[in-house]
Amino acid sequence: MPLSPADFAAVWLTLELASLTTLLLLLIGTPIAWWLARTESRWKQPIGAIVALPLVLPPTVIGFYLLVSMGPNGFIGQLTQSLGLGTLTFTFTGLVIGSVFYSLPFVVQPLQNAFEAIGRAPLEAAATLRAGPWDTFFSVVLPLARPGFVTAAILGFAHTVGEFGVVLMIGGNIPGKTQVASVQIYNHVETMQYAQAHWLAGGMVLFSFVVLLALYSRRSTLRVWR
C-alpha cells in the first residue's frame, strides 16, 4: 500500500478544506466582484488592489498576519474568545479563514471579468421587462456569467488545494485537523520517505493537470451563446 492512513486523511482533509473554502468564496466573492464591476466609486481601485494582494504576497506574510490577528491578543482572537470559541489558530476553522483570504483573487477576478463582459444592456432590458434588481441578478446575470462562475470555482478550489505556506503558519501540522496534502509531502521529505512523497506529489501533479485541462477545454465552449 503506497499511501498510509495518515496520507489518506491528509488528502481527505485537503478536499474538505478546498470544497468549503470554494463555497464560501463564491458567496463572499460574488458581491465583491459585482461591486467592483459596477461601481464608479473612487474606492474601486484601492479595494481591487487589496483583493489582489494575495496574488503577489508570499503566503508566509498572509499567514503571519492571520496568525497574529487570530492569536490570543489579535482582534479576531479577542472576538472569538469573547464569544467563547477560543482561538482559531491551529484549527480547521482557522485554515478555512486563511484559505478564503489566500484564494480570494482567484474567485473575484474571473467573476468581475464575467460581470463586466455582460455590460449594462441586458440589465436595462430586464428592468424594462419588470424585473427588479434581485430578479435581474438571478434571471439574467447568473446565467450569463455562468462560465465565469465555473472558472472561479475551479481556480478557487485548485488554488486552495495547492496551499502550503499559509497552512503551515496558522494551522501547523496536526494530523486530521490541519495536516493537508501539501504539508504531508513536506513531512515525508523531511523524514526521507521519498516513495510516499512521490505518490502524493504525483497525485497533485495529475490533479492540477486535469483541472487546468478542464479549464482550457471550457474556454472553447464559452462561446456557445454568441
Added chain:
Amino acid sequence: MTWPFTRRQSAVTHISGKGEIRAQFKVEHAGFALDVALDLPGRGVSALFGHSGSGKTSCLRCFAGLDQPSQGYLEINGELWQDSARGIFVPAHQRAVGYVFQDANLFAHLSVRGNLLYGFKRIPAAQRRVALDQAVELLGIGHLLERMPGHLSGGEQQRVGIARALLTSPRLLLMDEPLASLDLKRKREVLPYLERLHAELEIPIVYVSHSPDEVARLADHLVVLDEGKVTASGPLKETLLRADLPFVFEDDAEAVVDGVVSGHDAAYGLLALHLSGSAITVQLPHAALLVGQAVRIKIMARDVSLSLQQAEQSSVLNLLPAQVLDWITVAEQAHVLVRVQVGGEQLMARITRYSFDRLNIQPGLSLWVQVKSMSLLSSN
C-alpha cells in the same frame, strides 16, 4: 415650463386629465444638456426627430426611467411616474413601459420564446392584454420561437424585441431607432410590422428616429429636437409645413397628405386618389388598391413646381389648383419654399428665388401646382 409646478399645486394625490403624456426632463452631463418639456397625445405615434446628439435617446431613457433626470416630471395618461419636485421617481422596473432597443438587446441565454415570456411572466395575469399568440402573429415570428437569438438575422431580432416589449402590455411603447441598425432590405421587412402596430394597437408610441422617411410613414405627432431642446412639436402634417422654422428636414422638405383610393387605371397602372377635404383627384403609378381605402402620401417640396396658368400639354400628371399661403427663403437665398393650400391639404413647393420674383408671388395668389412625383407611404 411652468405647468409641472402649477399641476403640483392643484392635484395632490389624484391626477385626472386622461389621454395625454406630459413630460419635462432636465439632464446635464459633461458636454451635453437636455432640457425639454413635451406635451404629447395619449395615443398614436409621436416621433422624436433630430440629428445624432440632439438628445432623442436621452429623452427616451428618461421616459423609461433608465436615466434619472436631475429635474423631471412625467405623467402618462393619468399615471404619475416622476415628479422630482415631490421626490417621486418610479424605478424603471415598476413602470409599465415597453422599450425597443436600437440593437434589439435580446437575452443571449434565452430562446426566442424565453425572451418573449420574460416580461410577460412578470406582470400580473389580470394586466395581460396582449397574448403570446397575438404578439407572435403580429410580428410574424412563429417559426422562430425555439431558436436562440444568436441565430437570428438583425431584422428577426428586432421583431422579437418588439414582440417582447408588447407582451408586457405596456401603457407606453418606447422605440429607440428600431430600424437604424438594419440594412435597407431588413428595414423594408420590419416597417410593415411597425405600421401594423400603429394601426392595430391603442398603446401610445414614442418613436426616436433620424430618418425623415420613417417619421413621415409612421408618425402622427412630430417633435423636433436640436441640441437638447425642442425646436418644434405638433401634429405631423402641420409641423412638417411650419414655415417659421428652420426647415425640419432641410433639403428634404416635404408634405404628407391623406387621401382615399377612388379608382385604378389598369391600362396605364395608375392609382387615383381623392385628397381628403376636397374633390381634388391625383394619380400616381401604383398597383390597384381597394376603392375607399385610406392612404397617406408624401410629396417632396422639390417635386412641386408652380405655374400661373393651367398647362394644357404637360407630361406632369397632377396639375392642381392652389392658393399661396406663405414662404421662406432657404439655401443661401437661392431658393424659396412656398406653402400652398390645395383643397383641404397643404403642400410645399421649392422654387428658385428668380422664379419667385418673376411669378410675383403674393399671399392669396391663385395658381397651379404641378406635382412631378409623389409616393405612397402607407395604406391602412
